Amino acid sequence: MIRLIFLTLFLQIFLNADELKIKAQSFYADEKEGISIFEGTVNVIKGHDELNASKVTVYIDEKKSPTKFIAEGDVSFKVKTEDNATYEGVAQKAVYLPNKKEYNFYKDVHLKQLSEKKEIKGDEVVLKTLENKAYAKGAEEKPVIMIFDIKEEKQEEQK
Numbered sequence: 001m002i003r004l005i006f007l008t009l010f011l012q013i014f015l016n017a018d019e020l021k022i023k024a025q026s027f028y029a030d031e032k033e034g035i036s037i038f039e040g041t042v043n044v045i046k047g048h049d050e051l052n053a054s055k056v057t058v059y060i061d062e063k064k065s066p067t068k069f070i071a072e073g074d075v076s077f078k079v080k081t082e083d084n085a086t087y088e089g090v091a092q093k094a095v096y097l098p099n100k101k102e103y104n105f106y107k108d109v110h111l112k113q114l115s116e117k118k119e120i121k122g123d124e125v126v127l128k129t130l131e132n133k134a135y136a137k138g139a140e141e142k143p144v145i146m147i148f149d150i151k152e153e154k155q156e157e158q159k
Contacts, residue, residue, distance in 0.1 A: 020046045022056070034060045042071070048080035051094065069096040079103060081129040086114045091125075103127040109136075 025040025036058040038044075044051040054073030061067050071077075071094040078088040082101075092107035105111065109125045111134065112118070122136035 020044070024056070034062070036060070044069075044071075048078070048086075050078045051096070052076045053094070066098050069098070070094070071096075075105070077103070077105075079127060079129060081127075081132045083132040085116070085132055087127060087134075088112055088114060101129045103129070111136075 022038055022042065022044050024038035024042040027036070027038050029036045038056045038058075039054065042051075042053050042056045044056060051069075051071055053071035053075045055071070057070045057072075058066055059068040059070075073092065075091045075094045076089070077091075077094060078086065080086050089105070089109065089111040091105035091109040093105070095104040095106075096102070097104075103126070105125045105127070107123060109120070109122050111120045111125050111127065113134075120134060120136050122138050124137040126135040128134070
């Protein structure tokens with residue numbers, strides 16, 4: 001029965017989309033509550049995106065479509081936006097809202113944009129993959145830190 005719920009859940013969630021693959025040491029599903037919980041070295045891969053955590057909880061609506069993914073505990077991730085910008089980083093918690101294609105990262109967040117060599121460190125970072133936008137907030141005693149790689153062009157001395 002659990003295998004049927006699991007198969008139905010993920011076939012309906014990602015029809016006509018990239019394959020979703022979740023590996024974990026344990027799995028629990030409650031169809032009535034619309035929740036699936038994966039625990040123990042969880043690895044989630046969908047297309048170019050990858051998420052790793054100690055625990056991932058997937059919430060679904062009555063149509064068996066996902067409404068929210070919550071990853072907790074030593075979260076690491078790699079995300080590609082609609083504009084092909086690639087981000088990777090770490091946090092203690094991540095919330096993915098598939099309908100908005102939006103990631104919310106919490107606590108000790110370190111987000112790197114690989115193609116532009118930009119980094120954001122903060123307590124809360126929001127990454128909107130459809131819009132290729134990021135927002136950040138610092139903790140009470142820790143400000144947001146933004147790091148840019150600025151390349152300076154060498155100018156020849158004129159004689």
